[in-house]
Amino acid sequence: MPAYPSGHMYNGAVLCAKHGNGGCDHLDCGHGGSFVVVYVDVDTDHVVRASAYSSETRAWGATTSVHVDNFFEDRVSLLAGGALHFALEGGRSILKYDLSRHRLSVIGTPGDFAGMVMMEAEDGGLGFVAVLNGCIYIWTQQQQEVGTTIRWAQHRTIELETVLPRRYRSQSGEVIGFAEATNAVFINRHEGVFVLDLNSRKVRKVGERGDYRNILPYMSFYTPSGRYG
Template identity: 30%
Template sequence: MPPPPPPLPDELLEEVFFRLPPDEPEHLLRASLVSKVWLALLSDPGFRARYRDFHGAPPMLGFLCSWRHNSVREVGDNIPHFFPTTKFPARIPDDDWGNFRYAAWDCRHGRVLLGDGSCDPHSLVVWDPMTGCRRELDQPGQVGSTYGAAVLCAVAGCDHRACHAGPFQVAYIGIDTIEEDGECFATACLSLPMSADRSKPCSESRLDKWGDPCSLLRVGGYTPSWDERAPVFVEDALYIKLMYDPGDPIAVLKYNLRSNCLSLIDVPFAGSIRLNAAILMAMEDGTLGFAHVDKVTLHLWSRQGDSDGIGSWTRRTVIDLDNHLPIQIPNKRFRLIGSLGGSDIVFVTMGLDIYEINLKTLRWKMLQKREKLRGLIPYMSFYNPQEKLITGDVAH
């Protein structure tokens, strides 16, 4: 019997493993079970770093939903709902979530920020779907009648491809009316960085320290409606779309995290816009994007030169979606419900169908059917099965 062939060098094995798709994490997990040699190679931090470098931006492993206020929710809906688009097993702790109806407010850098679905000023929760760990934090004192928040990595210079277990911060933005003059003002603040503390149970680790709030910014004569989508993060700033009464134009609220300053930005066109017809985007080229649909036509703009407070919108493209989606229904209207950060990908619904559309290649795919969906918040991360998991958790 001839001797077995010599094993492949680690360099060649790595080249093979690099080509396993990051949005199908089960392939790496199965490969790690073949032998101790493969397990040692795939679990090495150096290989994981090179694997992330090879693929670039993290893939979307699933998404979370924000629900319409009038939607009927079943028993057990007080915990977050994660809808996988891969075989990634998001881990939800099985300990007590209380009576709050938690809803997804934001998802970024491998973490999910949850708030109470009724918008009452209760605690916020930062949840890591990779490990199941969650941290609670109290909202700051300046809770407005309309408010939102975002979660961010707190490591300077991080590429945000494997930082979900590191230090993070939460940005909080509130809008309220001052009774004396009837004007509506916005304010914001940033929490102090919180390091991942694995010496305590996740539910016992709290963050209650917030930085100084920024100066008040007048945003109108009456309180605008908060955008249903998560804030967009571009170049150390958060952007939120504000909706006013029908017939009035919309505006963009910018929170510069570096200078702790709020400002208002005009949208690319004058006039009103119907609900769910426009979204903000973090574009692939690092600019702020604005997408708007008029029946079946999508218009896309990007904003240049906002670092010094002066910027301008440029029209990127106009796309007839009727020519690029498979369903032919008369008088149909699309709703924009989200985007994939750092890409030119948007999510649209028509009826109960959710589509992912790449505005650069015009390729599309159907995600699934959901009803009463208000917004889609993608979860982007490289899967790391070697992460330590919390005790007693279960995957839902």
């Protein structure tokens, strides 16, 4: 793959080339299938550049750019609604890269949600979860009417002291992961790492406190039949 010049900070993602047309179940596309690499970086003047590499053409596409107010948050990107999303520091905005139009734009959030973790909403759109003042907030983007601007809607709020055991009811905490398959939130607190099931509202401790920034939950491994052994 041809090298791409890097900026002050960078992020990216590797996608199946058929991500947008429903032609792949994404179970075995990593073995010889076509792929796309999306690379984004930001310079010291807060100008973001982005480009996509195609394994089919073996070349980088045209570069697009946009000005942002902050650098990237230390979070993984999210694929939702035909676009890649990257959280920016401070939690006031999200960088969006449209995969079909190859364009960058900036989405404002409804407040200062530093340390938020993005998630895919039930309708396939963009959402995020964050801890603020002892509460878990879940926001999703919703389109009110056809042709109108997409707005943020507060989907859910949970007070941590109502779900945590009494001995764990300090107000500090940070969301470090979200498991879409089980609708569970991972929270890092002074007492350790907890997982909250949003459906049952049950909480369990899964680890000791550490300097964690991201958790990448997985349910199982997939081994293609006939390829190994």
